Amino acid sequence: MRILAVDDDMHMLNFVATELRQTGYEVLEANSGEQALQLLESETVDLAVVDVMMPGIDGFELTRILRADYKLPVILLTARHHIEDKERGFSAGSDDYLVKPFEAKELLYRVKAILRRYNHPENDLLTVGSLTIDLKSYEIRSTTGMLFIPLKEFDLLALLALKSPQVVSRDHIIESVWGIDFQGDEQTISVHIKRLRQRLERFAPDVRIVTVRGVGYKLEVVG
Structure with a gap:
């Protein structure tokens, strides 16, 4: 399975990518919404893990594009705790939502659950x-x-x-x-x-x- 990780925070991007790779997933990394969409022009992925707060195309807008144009499942990451952000994320089409900081085990569990659901219609x-x-x-x-x-x-x-x-x-x-x-x-x-x-x-x-x-x-x- 191939996962697209998108975050402008390089420390968080490296953390997410490393944990996913150690579990056996192939990971593509992007540090912006624009770079993520450019990668998808030539690459196939099964799921995207997307940070909410990014310059340019933010996580909410990227999620809308990934769902509408690529039918990709999306997990949103955010440092915010406001319920309004969660509602906005789910309204954009995200499948799940993780608030930073989070345990690697929790991310991996949610990734596995969503991939299982999407790959078994x-x-x-x-x-x-x-x-x-x-x-x-x-x-x-x-x-x-x-x-x-x-x-x-x-x-x-x-x-x-x-x-x-x-x-x-x-x-x-x-x-x-x-x-x-x-x-x-x-x-x-x-x-x-x-x-x-x-x-x-x-x-x-x-x-x-x-x-x-x-x-x-x-x-x-x-x-």
């Missing part, structure tokens, strides 16, 4: 545009009917749908769909992407797989 359903993917029955539905596809294609489509509209790197696709010990070449991904595109053109024309050159792919709704 309720009712095992993923929806992107007219496309609905049932993770339990392996059925794919749209307004045109029902579709069954080979398992690797299904796993690839489900991964793109789970991360949509984020870009998913080719390395992340290989590790998630084929496993870290995969011995094939990247052409395998290209072949599966081509097949999925052909299926979606006929089955769910409002949904498409976009290539982000040099990075990977993303699933997005057309129009």
Whole structure:
């Protein structure tokens, strides 16, 4: 799992990043909201830990962007104790809220709980545009009917749908769909992407797989 840590306080940023890495998470660090959004143009993350008080794009505004544009879960960090700030944070779309100072154990517990919830959707359903993917029955539905596809294609489509509209790197696709010990070449991904595109053109024309050159792919709704 990859986590984006955002804080203009370098001491706190280092503390959060270090604790997360020691637990086994991969961490991307940003010292501003602007830098965080720049990273997300080419990187895939599963959750963001965001400080509230930052110059420029503050934590509340960044949270709104992360939720609306990237569908990312967010934990907000603040040194303030006012209930109004908590209300504002949850109104912006944050999933949880931690008041500084906090124990590393508390942060790690909340990160784990949120990742578990987001990576196991309720009712095992993923929806992107007219496309609905049932993770339990392996059925794919749209307004045109029902579709069954080979398992690797299904796993690839489900991964793109789970991360949509984020870009998913080719390395992340290989590790998630084929496993870290995969011995094939990247052409395998290209072949599966081509097949999925052909299926979606006929089955769910409002949904498409976009290539982000040099990075990977993303699933997005057309129009």
